[in-house]
Amino acid sequence: MNVLILGSGGREHAFAIKLTQSKKVNQLFVAPGNAGTAKIAINININATDFEAVKKVVITNNIKMVVVGPEAPLVAGVHDFFLADEDLKNIPVIGPKKDGALLEGSKDFSKQFMQKHGVPTAKYQSFTKDNLADGFTFLETLTAPYVLKADGLAAGKGVLILNSLEEAKAELKEMVSNQKFGEASSTVVIEEFLKGIELSVFVLTDGKNYKILPSAKDYKRIGEGDTGLNTGGMGAISPVPFADEAFIAKVEELVVKPTINGLQKDGIDYRGFIFIGLMNDKGNPSVVEYNVRMGDPETEVVLPRIESDLFDLFEGVANQNLNEKSFSVTSKTATTVMLVSGGYPESYEKGKEITGSETVEDSIVFHAGTTIKDDKIITSGGRVIAVTSFGNSIEEALEKSYKSINKIHFDKMNFRKDIGFDLT
Ligand code: AMP
């Protein structure tokens, strides 16, 4: 069967590697893909949110399944587009429709959903410019730090955590009245600050049945010791040592089951991944956010640990018989370290030649912001390559990743040397 992956990051390269290992996958296509996916699949240079272009690719190449990597095409309704099209309606799309994608596309919707279905989460209220004064009053009932979230997608920048009440009020006004994050912040969720340590749990669901995938923790800040600006993610580890069996069992009962049941009760036929961002406060989970896709770089440690055939699992999602599919995970630890362009997450240069990535033997090199030009691999984004290794411990896996990284070079390459620092 021919399969198309939408997206171009390390996450999509990880999907691509896993899917090419399946005997059932004939030809794999990635749109637009990167230099890593070009080696194992056919890249097609279209924008994943240009649905007419996606349709052409699907028809021309006899594609029988579409796997959606990033949230943008899901929130924009790629799955709905397929269902509404006579030629595409029987081609399964792995990823929710617009209604399910709102779990990520609207923080206000996801908070309402959690509250309605009893999923533990921080206390909250939502405000617009029309009830700004009520927003100020609500802020006064909370204690610092104050958490303000733009309702819509804001490229990962829409969450502000502020230490003073005055600042929180000023920022709230900026968000709702002056559109600090554009249309995305015309509604703002204000919520209680959650204490604890963060981790992510991933679920694959066919709408009725689910598999809980390995947990992961990512390192979002650019600087060592979790300092400096937020990035898309500088590294990740899986499993998370403090997310032991008892904790995951709690997450399943308190979060996963009510989420899946809630989707069903609300008539949302959800087929795809749910990425649950959690705070663990002394063994009690609370949901920070839902995403409707896999995480990046979390995928680069979660997928390599899955021993089962990923395509087989996706078929289970499409045919709603995920419960019949075998699912196993290695007990080994996986770690990934992201190599980024100098300057990222602020402005950075592209087009730097990458050398040595093909000489790495003890790690998996997942391409993210890379492309091919004149037969050379060059950088094309802020996050360039994720280097994943296995070990019996976090330390052992990281040692391998850091050794492998020594073989890879590009001008102004930067990476964190302390991934997992808080857990080892
Ligand atoms: P989100 O986009 O909702 O994941 O928020 C981005 C980051 O802000 C999260 O990964 C947390 O580190 C932090 N954050 C969000 N909400 C809260 C909260 N209620 N309490 C503490 N930290 C939070």
Ligand code: GLY
């Ligand atoms: N690494 C965080 C994310 O994918 O949203």
